[in-house]
Amino acid sequence: MQEFWTFDFPLSPKPKEDLEEILVKNEKELGIFLSYYFKKEGAVAEKVKLRSGPEFESKTTGSMVLSFDLVHFNACLAIHEQAREEMKITFEIDPITEKVKLIGAYWPSREMDEI
Numbered sequence: 001m002q003e004f005w006t007f008d009f010p011l012s013p014k015p016k017e018d019l020e021e022i023l024v025k026n027e028k029e030l031g032i033f034l035s036y037y038f039k040k041e042g043a044v045a046e047k048v049k050l051r052s053g054p055e056f057e058s059k060t061t062g063s064m065v066l067s068f069d070l071v072h073f074n075a076c077l078a079i080h081e082q083a084r085e086e087m088k089i090t091f092e093i094d095p096i097t098e099k100v101k102l103i104g105a106y107w108p109s110r111e112m113d114e115i
Contacts, residue, residue, distance in 0.1 A: 002058055002103065002104060002107070003033060003037065003103075003104040004101055004102060004104065005030070006100070006101050006102070007022050007098075007099065007100050008099060009022065009093055009098055010098055011095055015056075015059075015093065016054055016056070018041070019054050019064075020054070022100065023050050023066075024050075027047070027048050029045065030045075030048040030092075030102075031045045031046050031047075031048050031065065031068065033045075033104065034048060034066070034104070035104070036104075037087070037104060037107065038070060041072065043071060043072045044070075044073075045068040045069070045085075046068065046069045047068060047069045048066055048068040049066070049067050050066060051064075051066060051067040051086055052064065053065060054091065060092060060095065061090070061092050062090070063088055063089065063091070064084055064088070064091070066086065066087055066089055066090055067084060067085070067086045068084070068086075068087075069083070069084060069085075070082070070083050079101070087104060087105055088101045088105060089102050089103065089105075090102075
């Protein structure tokens with residue numbers, strides 16, 4: 001499984017600062033994006049912050065590390081656990097459509113076992 005999320009990204013001479021600003025403005029959406037990785041665990045991602053980066057590999061691609069609170073909650077089992085996690089995210093800026101695509105980590109999913 002590999003998730004991705006797209007945001008509008010108007011072109012400017014300061015793409016690094018603009019990307020950082022988009023991440024701050026869309027903290028809740030980033031939490032939803034990261035929560036897809038942990039839905040089988042019943043956890044959600046909250047308080048997403050830029051830990052390091054963005055580091056550009058070219059004019060339109062690069063990577064960064066996001067940190068977030070991973071919250072497990074189940075009222076029936078009296079569970080409310082919270083831990084700080086990190087994930088490396090890559091990004092691709094499309095100057096034609098003026099969008100930035102965030103691409104999460106690749107987590108291979110296990111296929112069914114043979115009987």
